[in-house]
Amino acid sequence: MVESVPEPDENRTVLQLCQDYGSRPENLVEILHAVQARDGYLSDDSLRDIAACLNLTRAEVHGVVSFYHDFRRAPSGKTVVKICLAEACQAVGCDALKEHAMQALSTGVGTTSSDGAVSLEPVYCLGNCALGPAVMVNGDLHGRVTPEKLDSLVSGADS
C-alpha cells in the first residue's frame, strides 16, 4: 500500500488508484486526493467508480467530497492563487490585497476567471502569520505580498 502523499499519475485508472489504497473505505479521503491530483478535479465518473470500488453509495462519497474545501468538482484555472483571509493577514491588509486581486485577475474570490486562466481561492491560514499577507500560487508559498508582488507572481506563473 502506498503512503500518503499522492503524486499525480496520469496512467493509473481510478480503480487502480483505489487498489493502491487497499480499496478500503477508511482511505476515501486519500483516494480523493490521489484522483484529484491526477485529474485536477473530481468528475462524476470518478466519484461513481470510487463508490463502486469501495462499496460505498454515491451519496456517501458525495457527502465526503462536499465536506472538505480541498475537493473540486470542476477544473481549476491554469494558475491557482490562494489568498489567506484569516486574522493575522487581516491585521496587515489582506482585505485590500483581495480587492486588488479581484480587479487584477478579473475574478471573484472562490471563482475562476472567464478565460480559465486564474482561480482565486480564499484560504484560512497558510501558517505564515508573521510574514503576512500570505499567498500561495500553484502550491508555492509567498510572504509579505504587496499588490505589485502579487501581479508579478501571477504573471510569472503564467509564462
Place this chain on the structure above:
Amino acid sequence: MSAVTVFVPKDAAAVSVGADDVAIALSQEAQSRGIEINLIRNGSRGLLWLEPLVEVETSSGRFAFGPVSVSDISGLFDAGFLSGGDHDLGHGLTEEIPYLANQERLTFARCGVIDPLDLTAYESHGGLVGLKKALERESSAIVEDVTVSGLRGRGGAGFPAGIKWETVRKESADQKYICCNADEGDSGTFADRMLMEGDPFTLLEGMVIAGRAVGADTGYIYIRSEYPHAIRALNEAISIFEQANLLGQNILGSGLAFTIHIRIGGGAYICGEESSMLESLEGKRGQVRAKPPIPAISGLFGKPTVVNNVLTLATVPYVLASGGKTYSEYGQGKSRGTQPFQLAGDIARGGLVEKAFGVTLRELVEGFGGGTRSGRPVRTAQVGGPLGAYIPETAFNVDMDYESLAESGAMLGHGGVVVFNESVDMARQARFAMEFCEIESCGKCTPCRIGSVRGKETLDKIIVGEDLEKNLAVLDDLCVLMTDGSLCAMGGLTPMPVTSALKHFPEDFGLARQAAE
C-alpha cells in the same frame, strides 16, 4: 582553508520570502569566487522578521545575517561574512541575539540549529536520549514521568498529557493508537509547522515513546494540506527513522513495534477538533462526535487512542531525557513547562518565542515583538486563534498561562498572538468570527450551524446601526446559546472573540464607552 559551513533555512516561511533563491545565489557566488562552502538547509530559528536568515559557522560561534536578499550576496562576500565580517545585515552571534537569548528553548532546542533530516546531528544535539531511556523503563514509569512534568495538551484544551496517557495505558484492547493532531488551522499559529519542518525527528521520537508508554503499535499524523513543506519533511523523516530501525517491528532491538502513517487533511478547520479529526482519519466527513465516550477509551476505529498535538508529543523526548521534574520547574501555578508562543499580524519582530509560562503578553508584544510593523500604535491582540479573545492593549500585563488568561476571560489556545494596530474595526472582527464559524462549522449541532449565520446577520445590522439595542440583545442571547449548547469548542468558543470585542471596544459597535472603564 576548509569549507565554511553556511546555513540557509528551508522553512516554508523563510522560503516564502526568498530563502531558496538566496541559497542558490550563495552557492553560485561562492563558486564564481572559488570559495568552497558547505551549505546546510536548516529549519528556522523562529526570528521570522530576519528571514531569510543566513548563518555562518566560525570558531567563535554562528554569525547571523538577515534579512538577506539575492542582491545582498555579493556585498556579503566582499565584507568577509564567511569569517563573521561586519555588514549592515549582520546581527553578531545568533545565540546572543536578545530575541533568542531570552527564550527557554526546550521543545524547539534543535529547530533551526541542525539539518532537520540529519540523524547524526539529531543525536549529537541530544536526540534519541528520551527514547532510549523509555525503552529501558516500564510503561507505567514513562507515564509517571510525563504526569510529573505537568505537561498539558498544547493544542488548546490543556488537558494533562499524563492523565490521558494513563487512561489509554490502563485500557485493555487488541489495538491502540497514537494520533498526532497536526491540523494547525488557527490563524496566528505556525509552531507545529516550524517544528515538523525544522525538527521532525523530535515528533517521531515523541510518538514512539507514547506508543511504548500506552501499548500502541500504530501512529497517525493528521496534517493539514496547507502545509506541503511539512508533509515532505515528515515523509522523509519517517523513511530515515525506518531505515535506522527507529520505527518498525523491533525498534533498536528492544522488541518494541511501532509504525507511523501520515494522513493529509482536506482543508477543513474543524478537523483540528479531535473527534472530527478521528472521523476524517476514518475516511468520513469530519463531523464531531458527541462525548462521552472520550477518545482515550473509544477513539480511532473505536479503539483506545491518544490524541495529542504536535507540540505535546514533541516535548515528550525532552521530558524523558531530562526528567519530568526538570520540565516542571519551568512555568507557574498549574501551567508547567514552556509554551512556544507565536507572534503574528502587525508586529515588527514576528516569530516564535518559547518561554516558560508566566511571561506577560506585554513582554511578548512589546519586548520580543517590538510593537507593530506598521509603526502605528497597538490597539489589541487576539490570543489563542480565531476562537480566542481580543485583549485590549491596556490589559497586556496579563500573565500568559492557562489560569491567568482564563481568569481574564481569554484563553491560551495554541499560543498564537495576533497583533492589530489602531485602524482595526472591532465590529468587523466580531462579524468575521461569526462568518468563520459559518464557513467552517461541521454542521452537526444547531447552535453552531445556525447560530453563526444568525450571529453574522445580526452583526451586519449592528454595524449599520439598525435597532441597535434590540439586535445587541439578540447577539447576547445567541452568544449564550452557542457557548452553552454547542457540541464542541468551535461553536462553544466562537462567542469569545465576539463578546470580548464588544466588551472592550463598545465604541466600534456604536455604543458609548462606559464611564467605569
